[in-house]
Amino acid sequence: MDATLINLMKDPAGIPFYPIVFQGLYILTWALHAAFVLLSLGSMGLSVYGSTKQKRDNNWKILTPHLIMTGKLSVSLLIVLGVAPLLFTQVIYDSGWYVANTLSGAWVFIFIYALVLGYMMFYWYQYANKQGKSSNTLIGAISFAILVFCGILMHNFAVESIQPTKWMEWYAPNGVVDNSGWNFHIDIVRLAFMVSLAIPVTGIFLQAYSTFASTRNDFKVDYLEFVTKMGTKMAVGGLLVSAALFVLWMLQAGELFSPVVLATIASVVILLLMAMKNKNSYATVGMLVVVALFISGVRELIRYNIMSKLGYDLYGYKVNIEYETIIMFLSTFVVLGFTGIAFILTMAWQVGKNDSGKPYVATEGSAVSKLGNASLIIFCVWIAVYFAWGMVALFKNML
Helix, strand or coil, rough: CCCCCHHHHCCCCCCCHHHHHHHHHHHHHHHHHHHHHHHHHHHHHHHHHCCCCCCCCHHHHHHHHHHHHHHHHHHHHHHHCCCCHHHHHHHHHHHHHHHHHHHHHHHHHHHHHHHHHHHHHHHHHHHHHCCCCCCCHHHHHHHHHHHHHHHHHHHHHHHHHHCCHHHHHHHHHHCCCCCCCCCCCCCCCHHHHHHCHHHHHHHHHHHHHHHHCCCCCCCCHHHHHHHHHHHHHHHHHHHHHHHHHHHHHHHHHHHCCCCCHHHHHHHHHHHHHHHHHCCCCHHHHHHHHHHHHHHHHHHHHHHHHHHHCCCCCCCHCCEEECCCHHHHHHHHHHHHHHHHHHEEEEEEEEHHCCCCCCCCCCCCCHHHHHHHHHHHHHHHHHHHHHHHHHHHHHHHHCC
16 A cells, blocks of 8 residues: 555645644653553552552551542543644644544544543542542442553554554455444554553652652651652562563564664663662653653654655645744743643642641742732733634634
8 A cells, every 4th residue: 555545635735834843742742641641540550459458558548549639630631631642643644543533433432431431430439438438449440440441442543543554454344344433453562561651650650759748747757668669669660561562562563773762762771770779759750751752752753654654755744834823832832831830830839748737828929829820811811812813813814
């Protein structure tokens, strides 16, 4: 199969900016999305285990509800952050994503409802655990299984979108069109690698959690040591398993000796050493972000090589630069987004440091207060500009 059909499926209007920029944004946003996917799976899976031990072990009694809260917030963030990489995929690889949705249309609908059900049960799980219900472990396990199932479905869509040579075979097996939407294909090695990353990600999170909690007066030393040891074991053991699976995946993809892959392996080795020593857990988290970006880059490298070998010229995509769109996007992503995130992170940090037993109140002139006011002002200005710009475009095209 060549890229004739794929190129015909390109948007005839072109794209509003250079393809390499969208490619870079895809790598960045997928890495952020994946980080919270893995943290949600790891923290929730560990919380389900902890719910079986918290009645007999005081350390698990403290840690389990914290893991549940971490998982709940991570699911929220992974859903929000998951929108961006899908949009960038549609911009530069629109044919692959639309074909995957056609082949597995039924699974796409199931995914939406399964995600809603799994997330709703997550809240039920949190409530049941807080009330000490005996059924909380079962509820948590069901919610966890549903969310894992959602992840497997997304893996299926990704695998289908990067195998154009098999599209006709899947759509019309033996010459008979199958428009049921029940196509389902997974890559066991790739899926196992992605899922295994939840273990070291959660382990490194626990190391950072222990460091953060050590500055408070309401956590005992033995509890912090318990969390640190478990986090280190999970981080080191999980990284070794993930590294082995990554090598198998690269051998399967024929990319083991690619410079990007070799750089990824080197970054994983550095991360492993940092996790083992655990001298600065915050620096380890920073290195984890670097590894996530490399892994996201490897995914994109595999897709780009597959498509380019067929004759799909990503960088030859028709470009119709729309400066208005780019300016609006950058003002939203950089100015509003970064300021808002800085406010939320700073506030969360200060709230977490508060061990007085009273609600945290930001004082006038503090960093939290300044960032909060700036975020509100920028957001109001952004709304005004957004609607004003939209009205100008509307009447300009109508008159």
